[in-house]
Amino acid sequence: MxxxxxxxxxxxxKAPDFNLVDTKDNQKKSLNQLKGANGTLVMFICNHCPFVIHxxxxxxxxxxDYKSKGINCIAISSNDVENYPQDGPDEMKIHAKENNYPFPYLYDETQAVAKAYDAACTPDFFLFDEDLKLVYAGQLDGSRPGNDIPVTGEDLRAAMDALLNNEIINPNQKPSMGCNIKWK
Structure with missing residues (x-):
C-alpha cells in the first residue's frame, strides 16, 4: 500500500460526465441521472483499501444523512481488476450489499473517469454544488487507520453543511489520503 x-x-x-455500470443492479447510470438537487458527492473508493475500510x-x-437534504453520493471504483481481482464488479456488488451502501457503486473499467477527475487515491472525495461545480476536494476527516483519531466525517460534513446553507466553504482544504488508485 x-x-x-x-x-x-x-x-x-465542472464535474466530468460519465456513464458507468452500477454494480448493485448492473444498470448503466450517468452523472445527470445520479446528481442531487442541492449537491453531489463523487467518491473514489474500492473494496480492499484499508483507508476505505476504515x-x-x-x-x-x-x-x-445528506440524501434527504438533496445531496446525493456516488461511489466509483477505478482499480485495475487484473492485478486486484478483489475490486472487480462481482466483488463490488457483494461489498456494497455487506456494507449497506445507500449509494450507487459504479465500475470505471477503463479508468477514464478517474483520470477525468484527477483522482489519485482511495478514498478521494469531490463535492459539487447544484450546478456541478467543484466546491470541496479534500479529506473526510483527520482519521487514518492506526492514528487513534475517531472517524467523524467532520471536514466533509462541514463542507456539505456550508453548501446547503449557502455559506462560504473554506478554500484551504486538506487533501484526502489513502492507497493509490491501482492503474493499469
Missing part, C-alpha cells in the same frame, strides 16, 4: 494524497482539482471545476461506516452514515 502506497500512502498517496489526493490531487487538489481546482475549485470551480471509513466505510461513516460513508454510509454521511450518505444517509
Amino acid at each position: 502506497a500512502l498517496t494524497p489526493s490531487n487538489m482539482l481546482p475549485l470551480g471545476t 471509513v466505510n461506516e461513516e460513508l454510509v452514515k454521511l450518505a444517509n
